[in-house]
Amino acid sequence: MANNNNQRKAPKFNFYWIYGLFAVFLLYTLWTNQDGAVASEVSWTRFENIVKSGGVKSIKVYSNKNYAEALLTDSLASVVLKGQNAGAKSPSLGAPQAAANKISARIPSSDKFEDKVEQWKEQGVFNGDVEYDEASDYSWILMNIGLIVLMVFLWFFMYRRMAGAGGGGGIFSVGKSKARLFDKDNATKVTFQDVAGLAEAKVEIAEIVDFLKNPKHYTELGGKIPKGALLVGPPGTGKTLLAKAVAGEADVPFFSMSGSDFVEMFVGVGASRVRDLFRQAKEKAPCIVFIDEIDAVGRARGNKASLGGNDERESTLNQLLTEMDGFGTNSGVIILAATNRADILDKALLRAGRFDRQIYVELPELSDRKEIFQVHLRDVKTDGSVDLDLLSRQTPGFSGADIANVCNEAALIAARRKKQAVQRQDFMDAIDRIVGGLEKRSKVITDEERRSIAIHEAGHATVSWHLRYGDPLIKVTIVPRGKALGAAWYMPEERQIEPKQALLDKICSLMAGRVAEDVFLGFIDTGALNDLERATKIAYAMVTYYGMSDKMPNISYYDTSGEAYGFTKPYSEDRAQTIDQEVQAIIDSQYERARQMLLQYQQGHHELSDLLQQREVIFTEDVERIFGPRQWKSRTEEIIADDSAAATGSGDGDNVTVTPPPFEQNNN
Numbered sequence: 001m002a003n004n005n006n007q008r009k010a011p012k013f014n015f016y017w018i019y020g021l022f023a024v025f026l027l028y029t030l031w032t033n034q035d036g037a038v039a040s041e042v043s044w045t046r047f048e049n050i051v052k053s054g055g056v057k058s059i060k061v062y063s064n065k066n067y068a069e070a071l072l073t074d075s076l077a078s079v080v081l082k083g084q085n086a087g088a089k090s091p092s093l094g095a096p097q098a099a100a101n102k103i104s105a106r107i108p109s110s111d112k113f114e115d116k117v118e119q120w121k122e123q124g125v126f127n128g129d130v131e132y133d134e135a136s137d138y139s140w141i142l143m144n145i146g147l148i149v150l151m152v153f154l155w156f157f158m159y160r161r162m163a164g165a166g167g168g169g170g171i172f173s174v175g176k177s178k179a180r181l182f183d184k185d186n187a188t189k190v191t192f193q194d195v196a197g198l199a200e201a202k203v204e205i206a207e208i209v210d211f212l213k214n215p216k217h218y219t220e221l222g223g224k225i226p227k228g229a230l231l232v233g234p235p236g237t238g239k240t241l242l243a244k245a246v247a248g249e250a251d252v253p254f255f256s257m258s259g260s261d262f263v264e265m266f267v268g269v270g271a272s273r274v275r276d277l278f279r280q281a282k283e284k285a286p287c288i289v290f291i292d293e294i295d296a297v298g299r300a301r302g303n304k305a306s307l308g309g310n311d312e313r314e315s316t317l318n319q320l321l322t323e324m325d326g327f328g329t330n331s332g333v334i335i336l337a338a339t340n341r342a343d344i345l346d347k348a349l350l351r352a353g354r355f356d357r358q359i360y361v362e363l364p365e366l367s368d369r370k371e372i373f374q375v376h377l378r379d380v381k382t383d384g385s386v387d388l389d390l391l392s393r394q395t396p397g398f399s400g401a402d403i404a405n406v407c408n409e410a411a412l413i414a415a416r417r418k419k420q421a422v423q424r425q426d427f428m429d430a431i432d433r434i435v436g437g438l439e440k441r442s443k444v445i446t447d448e449e450r451r452s453i454a455i456h457e458a459g460h461a462t463v464s465w466h467l468r469y470g471d472p473l474i475k476v477t478i479v480p481r482g483k484a485l486g487a488a489w490y491m492p493e494e495r496q497i498e499p500k501q502a503l504l505d506k507i508c509s510l511m512a513g514r515v516a517e518d519v520f521l522g523f524i525d526t527g528a529l530n531d532l533e534r535a536t537k538i539a540y541a542m543v544t545y546y547g548m549s550d551k552m553p554n555i556s557y558y559d560t561s562g563e564a565y566g567f568t569k570p571y572s573e574d575r576a577q578t579i580d581q582e583v584q585a586i587i588d589s590q591y592e593r594a595r596q597m598l599l600q601y602q603q604g605h606h607e608l609s610d611l612l613q614q615r616e617v618i619f620t621e622d623v624e625r626i627f628g629p630r631q632w633k634s635r636t637e638e639i640i641a642d643d644s645a646a647a648t649g650s651g652d653g654d655n656v657t658v659t660p661p662p663f664e665q666n667n668n
Contacts, residue, residue: 040103047105048116050076051126058128061113068113069104071128189248195241196375197368197400204359205229205242208334209250212286226356228324228335230294232342233361236401239338242361243290246336253287255280259296262316270297270316278323278333285332294337300346317346325353343560363399366392366494372400376407385424394431394474396494406430436487440480450613452517453478453486456527458608459516460488463597464509465623468632469493469502471509476608477617485527500548503538508590508597510535515594516605535590539583549582601627 042050047070050056055076060069107113110132120126192202211218211225218225231239247254255277262270281289297316324335337355339345349355364372369392377386395403409430414422445453457476464470471490478486495502514528542548545558557570569576598605604626611618624630 042103042105044105054125060131066107068107069102072101190244191248192245195245196371197364201359201361212250212252228355229357229359230355231338231359231361235340236399237361238400239361243336253284255289259291259293262297270312271319274319281333288334290336292338295339295341298345298349321348372403376404380407380411381421383421383423436481443480454609454612455516455520456513457486457488458605459512461623462601462605463512463594465627467505469505473620475619478612479616503542507535507538508594511591512594539586543579543582
């Protein structure tokens with residue numbers, strides 16, 4: 001059997017070939033018409049006198065029109081036609097130009113003209129050639145027709161491009177839906193096996209797929225298919241991936257489009273596309289329609305008029321609401337949508353009957369992160385040093401997209417180091433790179449700045465080590481990384497609720513860097529900017545959100561509806577002063593608390609800061625050697641203790657260990 005790959009494929013037709021043919025035609029017309037310009041017409045008497053003057057090279061006779069052209073010599077043409085051309089009118093647009101060395105005249109007849117030529121030859125005034133032909137003076141008309149046709153084709157081409165930008169297929173299809181159709185014949189498919197974690201979300205979404213496959217099992221008991229499901233969650237958690245899995249698992253047509261595809265500069269296009277989308281969906285029912293980033297068209301409608309203009313987005317939303325659950329029926333059409341801004345969606349869109357279910361796709365837990373690592377490490381060549389349990393514990397707060405980025409970055413780092421497999425240290429460096437940024441050892445830092453950064457970071461490490469709810473320390477570094485001049489990495493506990501003392505301990509550890517500068521340097525600098533920002537936000541949250549204030553207990557001004565309070569505050573000016581006073585009191589109390597702790601453990605702090613200036617990076621066992629074991633052990637500290645010895649190496653800054661968020665950074 002012959003190999004089809006070796007056979008030459010016939011070239012595909014390209015519409016630009018037509019433009020090329022017309023261009024060649026025009027060039028040919030212009031080239032052939034260069035010598036075919038129209039001669040200047042004179043009377044028969046003048047024509048005869050010019051011939052008798054002996055300045056005619058040749059004569060061309062058009063017998064069908066009793067018309068003759070004479071080709072003059074250059075010397076005679078400059079004399080004969082000088083006056084005539086000077087007084088001639090400019091030709092109209094598209095008309096042929098007059099020749100510079102030709103004259104023409106009407107002749108009595110071809111026979112009589114032939115006798116006249118014989119007479120001229122006998123007299124010796126003309127010895128040139130005489131050519132007989134039929135008149136063909138319409139070449140300039142053909143050229144203009146070619147130009148017109150070319151302009152029409154160019155206009156048609158631009159028309160198609162503009163129409164394609166508005167929906168494709170012409171101006172009347174600008175309101176057509178841009179949804180992509182996926183069915184069982186698609187080659188590439190994503191299944192639920194490719195979606196790691198998200199166990200609860202997969203259960204709910206799989207029920208919809210099962211309903212489409214086995215509808216009788218549910219309808220026999222009186223159940224009705226859900227009309228819509230809304231996937232809600234932070235960015236990168238796998239909402240679109242779940243939708244792709246639905247498209248791969250369901251044996252029904254799957255329409256996919258983005259919310260921004262409905263938005264267009266033309267009025268009414270969005271609503272038209274919504275109607276066309278549901279028309280196609282009804283024709284292929286049962287089917288699934290997936291709208292990604294639905295907040296582009298589903299934002300809450302305002303109470304005020306849109307400044308006298310037509311709000312295209314609201315009209316699109318109104319049409320979407322009508323199609324999802326209006327006067328008509330949509331049996332067999334299920335709507336899936338995804339957004340990370342569910343708080344700004346219109347309430348009419350979220351009601352039962354439109355989106356019957358809201359499926360929350362949250363950041364992965366510890367077990368989910370391990371499954372996600374297993375999925376993304378399928379195609380990564382690793383060795384036995386990679387510990388998935390440790391990696392999953394060192395990445396709290398990471399989304400599925402972040403974990404995929406970690407695996408890819410680790411593979412790139414291993415490739416740069418010319419390794420045969422990706423090792424554990426490559427993953428550690430990848431986490432460092434993603435969270436903290438790239439190391440900047442070339443940044444010039446003075447000795448005074450270096451000492452200030454070391455004292456600052458040692459203050460964080462000292463205080464957090466002795467706090468009940470202090471996060472387990474991973475490492476401290478004074479090597480500039482990203483925008484930070486220094487950083488301390490912790491492995492925070494993954495708690496569902498935070499006690500008040502945990503928030504106070506967090507503020508205390510954040511203020512420890514500024515306190516260390518004040519106590520041991522005698523001055524403060526701008527390096528504590530990030531610490532102060534985070535501490536202030538926590539303090540305001542304690543007072544205004546969590547009701548943890550002594551003067552304002554059990555009061556919360558948090559708005560879960562997402563509508564906020566506009567330009568007005570839900571409290572008076574006196575209450576605003578009280579809030580500020582309470583926040584200041586919390587900050588001051590924790591500042592003083594950190595001060596007392598640093599004075600108590602002053603000797604250990606100095607050892608840490610000196611060690612930081614020498615080695616630039618210190619780890620958990622270094623702090624434990626100075627201060628002894630922590631009094632309060634968390635459930636993750638045992639893992640840190642088991643793995644820190646293998647991660648430290650020489651401790652020279654190149655052996656960077658884990659970098660899970662959050663981390664403290666010393667900004668300049």
